[in-house]
């Protein structure tokens with residue numbers, strides 16, 4: 001396993017974790033893995049994972065389905081306009097979202113959905129209740145054929161990975177490894193497939209692929225298209241550091257819910273993406289939160305007289321919904 005190598009002094013992020021031991025129950029092995037993750041969570045909040053267990057074919061299927069979807073005429077895609085749903089599911093066209101309030105819009109289009117069984121299409125009442133302000137079904141396009149199955153296939157594989165990462169983060173916080181189990185029963189995970197058209201012409205710093213932001217949930221698992229540099233991370237010195245795609249790896253970055261759970265001990269890292277490659281770029285982030293009805297209360301060991309609670313307590317659903325409203329403007 002490679003250890004952190006001071007990303008501040010590197011043009012590229014280098015933090016990597018090898019997840020080949022993620023299913024190993026040996027407490028010493030798990031402690032070592034958690035220790036490596038801990039350092040990164042506290043100092044950088046962004047790492048690459050290899051041996052993540054999501055099959056290449058699953059990634060390829062989701063990617064080719066989303067490429068086909070994005071190549072449909074705009075009117076067709078707009079039938080599923082994300083602004084038609086109260087729970088922010090569906091399609092957002094180029095420039096319809098704005099992640100950085102100082103910017104003029106994000107130069108990407110996306111399609112967003114949440115938990116759903118592959119074979120039981122009915123939305124069950126219990127979930128609708130537990131999801132509180134975020135309750136509501138997914139919406140799906142009628143074409144391309146197989147879009148739902150291909151994207152949900154990736155979703156479920158990534159959720160399996162996410163479920164294995166929560167215990168690792170708990171260990172990294174010196175908590176019992178099942179600390180998050182009762183807070184993550186419903187997989188409040190949102191997946192987006194994203195398309196960034198190439199950005200050409202005069203540079204306007206206020207119109208980029210996705211403006212500077214932190215993610216809203218606990219952590220994000222991000223697949224980015226190989227061979228295209230676009231993603232950047234803001235380091236402690238306020239400099240943008242490239243986070244290029246590394247074949248065979250996924251990016252895992254921490255978000256605001258973990259910052260809230262840990263009273264800012266875990267870092268919610270500011271990042272952005274700019275596609276000046278001259279070709280289309282695709283990416284697939286999957287955001288893992290605690291269940292929507294769960295309150296984001298600081299973990300007791302992260303609070304002390306010297307470190308008083310930094311955030312108001314809200315439920316995960318209220319927090320995510322507020323941020324989505326600010327991003328999509330409804």
Ligand SMILES: O=C(O)CCC(=O)C(=O)O
Nearest residue numbers: 210215224231273283285
């Ligand atoms: O496309 C990327 O590389 C980043 C996407 C992202 O930051 C997001 O959707 O929150």
Ligand SMILES: [Fe+2]
Nearest residue numbers: 213214215271
């Ligand atoms: Fe993000």
